[in-house]
Amino acid sequence: MHLTRRYRYLQALRNEKTDDLVWAPNFDYWLNINQAEGTVPEKYAHMSRNDIVRAVGGCIWNRAGGLRVVLDSSVTETWSPHGDAMIHEYRTPIGNISETHAKTEGECRARFIAEHFIKDLESLRVMKYVIEATHYEADYEPTLRALAETGDDGIVLSPCFSVPFIQFAKMDAGYINGFYLWMDHKSEVDSIIDAYFKSFLEGYRVLADGPADVIATNDNMDGTMISPDIFREYAIPFYQEAKRIISAKGKIFEGHWCGRTQSLLPLVPGCGLDVVEAIVTKPMANVELSEALDILDGKVVMQGGIPSVLVCEEGGSHEDFQRYIEDVVVPLKCRRGFILGMSDNVPPNADFGRIEAVAELIS
Numbered sequence: 001m002h003l004t005r006r007y008r009y010l011q012a013l014r015n016e017k018t019d020d021l022v023w024a025p026n027f028d029y030w031l032n033i034n035q036a037e038g039t040v041p042e043k044y045a046h047m048s049r050n051d052i053v054r055a056v057g058g059c060i061w062n063r064a065g066g067l068r069v070v071l072d073s074s075v076t077e078t079w080s081p082h083g084d085a086m087i088h089e090y091r092t093p094i095g096n097i098s099e100t101h102a103k104t105e106g107e108c109r110a111r112f113i114a115e116h117f118i119k120d121l122e123s124l125r126v127m128k129y130v131i132e133a134t135h136y137e138a139d140y141e142p143t144l145r146a147l148a149e150t151g152d153d154g155i156v157l158s159p160c161f162s163v164p165f166i167q168f169a170k171m172d173a174g175y176i177n178g179f180y181l182w183m184d185h186k187s188e189v190d191s192i193i194d195a196y197f198k199s200f201l202e203g204y205r206v207l208a209d210g211p212a213d214v215i216a217t218n219d220n221m222d223g224t225m226i227s228p229d230i231f232r233e234y235a236i237p238f239y240q241e242a243k244r245i246i247s248a249k250g251k252i253f254e255g256h257w258c259g260r261t262q263s264l265l266p267l268v269p270g271c272g273l274d275v276v277e278a279i280v281t282k283p284m285a286n287v288e289l290s291e292a293l294d295i296l297d298g299k300v301v302m303q304g305g306i307p308s309v310l311v312c313e314e315g316g317s318h319e320d321f322q323r324y325i326e327d328v329v330v331p332l333k334c335r336r337g338f339i340l341g342m343s344d345n346v347p348p349n350a351d352f353g354r355i356e357a358v359a360e361l362i363s
Contacts, residue, residue: 004153009059015336022059022340023339023359024035024058025358026342027343036108048152055114056356061341062150064156065139065142065158066140067139068136068137069134070134071133071135072134074093075091075133085100090117094125095126095160098117113174116177117172117173120177120181124181127192132197135202140210143158157215158215159216160200161218162200163234163235163239164234205245212238212251214251216255219255224260235271240271241272254273266302268299274300275300278341281307282307288328289304301338304339305339308344318354
């Protein structure tokens with residue numbers, strides 16, 4: 001029987017033994033920036049993202065939306081330019097809140113949140129009103145389109161939502177202010193986290209009914225900011241409830257863990273996740289690839305293994321990269337629960353020739 005890339009990838013995601021190492025590159029950010037700046041290598045200039053993955057011998061890891069956000073009529077949401085920044089505002093009957101998205105390196109590159117929605121208890125109260133006024137409806141067309149484009153060459157996932165504590169502390173309050181609010185006003189913070197919890201699970205019910213192969217979080221999990229105690233209190237209960245919803249529909253539940261997570265890896269088996277994706281290893285974190293797999297103990301699948309710095313000249317020569325694949329990755333080829341991927345993404349200034357070389361190096 002001919003096994004397609006899709007079949008093998010799904011086998012690996014379900015923690016089943018495969019006859020070959022699945023290689024699933026993630027270079028969306030590299031492609032988006034280089035397309036916008038006109039610097040995609042000529043041979044790829046007129047190719048789709050999925051066709052570039054096919055050309056480099058990888059399995060397609062295709063992200064697509066599966067729901068639309070609907071606000072109650074009492075809430076108005078606006079995005080408006082303000083100089084080089086964008087102002088995102090919610091107007092409600094009990095007050096207004098806003099955040100500011102500012103430029104980083106240039107027009108086409110990722111922005112950062114220079115001002116967060118939650119600044120104090122009053123804006124926290126307004127944010128909770130917005131959360132409770134937010135609902136989700138199915139919008140499976142992007143997923144169906146992605147499945148058709150991907151075909152037998154990979155899988156489609158719908159990434160959505162974060163652990164509620166991360167959504168509060170990182171995105172809506174900012175970690176410094178968020179931690180102060182949490183320490184000084186824990187009951188009020190726990191109240192908004194509970195609102196996120198209920199809202200996000202509602203969204204996961206919509207996604208679980210859809211056609212995506214994998215439902216993923218947007219956690220960007222990082223043990224530098226999320227301690228093991230915080231993880232136990234806030235992440236595990238959320239993951240386990242989400243897992244019940246997602247697995248009941250036959251879907252795979254994946255967490256996006258792209259930070260320094262070595263302190264949290266021992267808590268992953270049994271936490272509810274089926275897969276942790278983008279796990280960062282040495283030299284970008286204090287854990288070896290084989291050690292990370294040992295910690296997961298074959299109970300949770302890991303997708304990662306190529307630290308993003310190694311695909312850049314700053315991280316070493318092409319020969320250094322080749323040695324890493326041969327000495328660190330290839331010995332793990334037959335290990336169940338391992339999918340070779342990026343940790344986290346291919347940077348815009350990468351030597352794309354290193355991505356091109358991976359399939360041959362692991363064959």
